[in-house]
Amino acid sequence: MSKVGRMKLGSQGMEVSLQGLGCMSMSAFYGPPKPEPDMIALIHHAIQSGVTFLDTSDFYGPHTNELLLGKALKGEVREKVELATKFGVRAREGKYEICGDPAYVREACEGSLKRLDIDSIDLYYQHRIDTRLPIEVTMGELKKLVEEGKIKYIGLSEASPATIRRAHVVHPITAVQLEWSLWSRDVEEEVIPTCRELGIGIVAYSPLGRGFFSSGPKLLESLSQDDYRKDLPRFQPENLQQNQTIFDKVNELATKKGCTPSQLALAWLHHQGNDVCPIPGTTKIENLNQNIGALSVKLTPEEMAEIESLADAVRGDRYADGSSTWKYSDTPPLSSWNAEK
Structure with missing residues (x-):
């Protein structure tokens, strides 16, 4: 297999692999944590294949995913990767809250550096926006x-x-991470154009529809009881039948192209522009290899249009309450905050 190529992410000088690796499912949310030695072997295999842009968060576990990556990147391996982690979602009295308070930002950063056992984080994201606080305060x-x-x-x-x-005025933003896939396209209207206007890189998470474009509704049969996808609207019976027809059509097109449905869904994203880096997650080496194979799938404008026409029919929201999406992430003006102080 040829090595995965490289791309510029944003306009501040960062370079990453053309495809990244989302590490969340190794430790959290998609069922029980996977065996550590297997996950370290997977991470090493990804790096050897040229997938060097690794994505984690202090929220995954919490903390256990960062600890896993810290072990996997010991020694010289660290120099071969671009490591992204996130802050902003913390547990308080058994509940999660979003926080962008400056003291917390610093505390979270120090915690991540320690768990990852590194001196510097390559790309540090605010995981979700604290809508109680002007974004300028967090960015400062x-x-x-x-x-x-x-x-x-x-x-x-x-x-x-x-x-x-507003954030970009305080300090240049290198990348915006957003959910973008064949069945999550709301970002195309305003968010993507804003990023492009400002020279900000685009990192697409859940590019396979949280695994839906790998195996369709059959995916549900393999999920463990504590897999949080079981609660997502698009996986509910009232929406699943309609969404199955989308998968069937994607599958049909993929068969014609001689690739898998997940490769077709990923290839569609890779064709969106040289400023887009999808970060599919996986816990299996064979899936990782298959994801890399998507880079070899070439699509014509006609094929792109045909694929896109299918996705218009998706049923169900991304999240049950919708609150953790970009649509609800505006923050108060800085003037109001200064007046209160």
């Missing part, structure tokens, strides 16, 4: 962390166009 602390060398580049995840613009 992130800017200090860049100046101190604790982080190299700043990212936002699930941020609205207005939030992205």
Whole structure:
């Protein structure tokens, strides 16, 4: 297998592999944690294959995914990767809350550096936007962390166009991470154009529809009881039948192209532009190899249009309450916050 190529992410100088690896499912949310030695072997295999852009968060576990990556990247391996982690979702009294408070930003960064056992984080994202606090306040602390060398580049995840613009004024944003796939296309109207206008890289998470474009509704049969996908609207019986027809058509097109449905769904994203880096997650080496194979699938404009026409029919929201999406991530004006102080 040829090695995965490289791309520029954003306009601040960061370079990453053309495809990244989302590491969340190794430790959290998609069923029980997977065996550590197997996951370390998978991470090493990814790096040897040229997939060097690794994505984690202090929220995955919490903390256990960062600890896993810390072990996997010991020694010289660290120099071969671009490591992204996130802050902003913390557990308080048994509940999760979103926090962008400067003192917390610093505390979270120090915690991630320690768990990952590194001196500097390559790309540090605000995982979700704290809508109680002007984005400028959070960004001010992130800017200090860049100046101190604790982080190299700043990212936002699930941020609205207005939030992205305001943050970018304080310190250039290198990447915006957002859910983008054949069945999550709401970002195309405003968020993607905003990123492109400002020279911000685009990192697409859940590019396979949380595994749906790998095996369709059959996926549900293999999920463990504590897999949180079981609760997502698109996987509910009232929506699943309609969504199955989308998968069937994608599968049909993939067969014609001589690739798998997941490769077709990933190839569609790779064709969106040279500023887009999908980060499919997996816990199996064979799936990782298959994901890399998507880079070899070439699509014509006609095929792109045909694939896109299918996705218009998706049923169900991304999340049950919708609150953790970019649509609800505007923050108060800085003037209001200054007036309160």
